[in-house]
Amino acid sequence: MQLITVAGPPSAGKTSVIIKIIEALQDEKLKVGVVKFDCLSTQDQILYQKKGIEAKIGLSGNICPDHFFVSNIQDCLAWAQKNKFDLLITESAGLCNRCSPHIRNVMAVCVIDNLSGVNTPRKVGPMLRLADIVIITKGDIVSQAEREVFAFRVKQANPSAMIVHVNGITGQGAREVGQMFKTSESVESLTDYHLKFSMPAATCSYCLGQTRIGQNFQMGNVRKMDLS
């Protein structure tokens, strides 16, 4: 059983790219399942079902999405094993740019799009910097020069990643990424595995439901800005 974690900013094209990759893998008779992690709502299950892809949805609600991911990933793997998938792909939106669902020794993918601007690769944290594969999307709607500058900036942010351009509409490049997925190491259980990077620290009074504003109501892990 192989596991791939895919992360990327909202609307980068993760779902479209994953669907195209899975279609290519299905041509090779591989059984692929998806777990989509999201916060409030998602319609992606319908998209996956339409393509005959088995998918589960996890909504984190009022819990930090990546904490939610790491508390559930083991069970997701068990679900995939029960269903005898060859490959499980998890999809999550890196909402604060400091989050990353990547796990050591598990193939990690970051999806990022050309339209997000050339400075974005510098702003995205471990989700991009610790990815093994960076998929760049929406290349067909920007100029060749912008594509080249953007890929260069990604390379600067993560010099060791394989960088691939995939078109989420036509699927160009998706087949090729599918071939890379097939080379990932097999995972039987995630117990004792480590995240590639720690989650952002939290636990302050607001985590516990406080809504009032003011010095007196701030407790726990609180950080102050320097406004001097």
Place this chain on the structure above:
Amino acid sequence: MWDSLGLMTLKQLFSTYPYAMDFFSSLPNLQQSGECSVAQYFDVIEEDTLQDLGIGRQELLDQFLLFMIQMEKLKEDKIKIQSITILGGNDKNGKPEEIELTIQAGEIVCIVGPTGSGKSRLLADIEWVAQKDTPTNRKILINGQLPDMKCRYSVEHKLVAQLSQNMNFIMDLTVDEFVSMHAESRMLENIEEIKSHIIAKANELAGEQFTPDTPVTSLSGGQSRALMIADTAYLSSSPIVLIDEIENAGIDRQNALRLLIDKQKIVLMATHDPILALMGDKRIVIKNGGISRVIETSEQERKNLVTLTKIDQKMLAIREVLRSGGQIDNILLDIQIT
């Protein structure tokens, strides 16, 4: 490499390797003086700061070294690509293509065939340097040999630049800033000179003038395409240019293609435009997902190209009359059909 870099002061580092500043620009400014050594800089970053950055100390160091190595690699000379060879696979029904086509640098090859026939797949096979591992089973050779497969993922040795019909700019920059940014990402030194070549050439191709201060987002369709083609000719490291039809509007297409082949690019162009198709040395005919034949442009076709060009110039002239507010009362123009 760390041994020498670590001992350098920040000032020395930035003057020897100006691009290193890009790496430090995303790190906190630790109020270090330029005299502090690179090793010291990394040593004094506090654990909390690293946590905020989302990276561990060793990883940060590793990334810095990798960054420096990769950026140096960009400056290295690329393997010169003299030719690509397409070894036939099969069409959608599994019928063999029985073809071996070598395209030399400076050559234009057109690809013709109905929509959905497999033109894009051929372009994708070339981009991916297919090795019988795509649905068409084609195999692509570079300089007559099996290429280093690393080129599939490498940003700096990317084989193919793709000029699609969409040539939008999304950056809010002037032409000058835009071209500079691209040149910087190529680690070039004579940026000013290359920049002025590109802008002059793009103006020549577009006909309608723009200046270095023009924002790229306000360029017309023709100007954008002209700028993109000039930029690709001078700045793209990719030896192969794939063009998905150059639209007729507002650009001297023959001159544009000539620029690319003068720069010893291999030009592959999907087109149904007779002028462009006949400008090619050969054309590949695609049917049912496979290459059905390769036609060499004949002498007679080249003669016809002269006539077609005259017709095209007439059309352009009429367009010019329209643009300048004139009337088109007299169309019986003297095109000599020979």
